[in-house]
Structures are given as structure tokens and as C-alpha cells.
Amino acid sequence: MGQMENISNEAKMDKFKHQSYERMAATYPLIYRAYLHPDQYSAYPIAERKFECGLGWYDIIDELSAWLEGQAEYFQQIGSPKIPLVAQCKGKFGSLRHYVREFPDNQAFQDELAIRKEAAYQRSCCTSEI
Numbered sequence: 001m002g003q004m005e006n007i008s009n010e011a012k013m014d015k016f017k018h019q020s021y022e023r024m025a026a027t028y029p030l031i032y033r034a035y036l037h038p039d040q041y042s043a044y045p046i047a048e049r050k051f052e053c054g055l056g057w058y059d060i061i062d063e064l065s066a067w068l069e070g071q072a073e074y075f076q077q078i079g080s081p082k083i084p085l086v087a088q089c090k091g092k093f094g095s096l097r098h099y100v101r102e103f104p105d106n107q108a109f110q111d112e113l114a115i116r117k118e119a120a121y122q123r124s125c126c127t128s129e130i
Contacts, residue, residue, distance in 0.1 A: 016055075017051075018050075020055060021050065021051040024051075024061065024062060024065060027065075027069075028065045028066070028068070028069040030073060030076065030084075030085070031068045031069050031072050031085050031086050031100075032046070032065075032086055033085055034046050034086065034087065035047065035051075035086070041085070044087040044088065044101065045087060045090075045099075046086055046087060051089050051090075052088070052090030052091065053090050053091040054091070057096050060096060060120050060123050060124055061089060061098065061120075063120070064116055064117070064120045068086070068100065068116075071109060072085075075104045075106075075109075080104045080105075082103060082105070083104070084100050084101070084103060085100065086098065086099070086100055094125065095124045095125045096120055096121060096123075096124030097121075098120060098121075100117075
């Protein structure tokens with residue numbers, strides 16, 4: 001009976017993780033458009049594999065996503081031909097990897113993104129992923 005409970009708990013956690021990241025993608029639809037519309041963005045890993053990390057890094061991803069969505073909205077408003085999107089989000093070697101593509105031709109944005117991604121990476125190394 002203990003093994004059945006573990007399987008049931010794992011299934012519940014997987015469902016909760018999926019629902020949590022679904023909400024995140026819906027909250028930030030510009031940057032997670034490959035997640036939300038996988039048929040249109042099949043070249044990006046997030047379209048098929050979704051979020052490849054547990055909920056332990058949810059807050060870090062959410063914070064980075066909120067900033068990135070604001071930037072994407074800005075670039076959309078000014079008519080930029082490229083709007084940033086998240087191509088992949090995964091855990092690797094005990095840290096968070098958050099890959100962004102479709103960079104606008106804006107060096108200040110790219111520099112700030114690099115700084116924020118490095119800060120998220122450093123925080124993820126000190127955070128226990130569930």
C-alpha cells in the first residue's frame with residue numbers, strides 16, 4: 001500500500017507542477033508563446049518538453065518572467081520585428097537554465113537580460129529544487 005501512495009503523491013505533484021507552470025505561461029503570454037502555441041514554435045524545446053524543472057525554482061522563474069514580459073510588451077508596442085520569447089527553461093547540474101531567443105536589436109536590453117539571467121542562475125544554485 002505504501003508504494004501505491006507514493007505513486008499517487010507523485011502523480012499529484014506532477015499535476016500541481018503542470019498546473020503551476022500553465023498559470024505562469026498564461027500570465028506571461030508573449031514570452032511563453034512557444035509553450036502556449038507549440039504548433040507554431042516547434043523549433044523551441046519548451047514547445048515540446050514544457051518546463052523541465054521542478055517547483056523549487058518557480059519564484060526565480062516568475063521574477064525573471066515578469067521583467068521579461070514587460071520588456072516584450074515594450075518591444076511589441078514600438079513595433080520591433082523581434083519580441084523575446086523563452087525557448088527553454090530547465091534544471092541542469094543543480095542550477096536553472098533559462099534560454100531566451102528572438103532578441104530585439106537593443107544592446108541595453110541584451111545587457112540587462114544577461115545580468116538578470118546570471119542573478120537567477122546564482123540564486124538557483126543556492127535554492128533547493130523540489
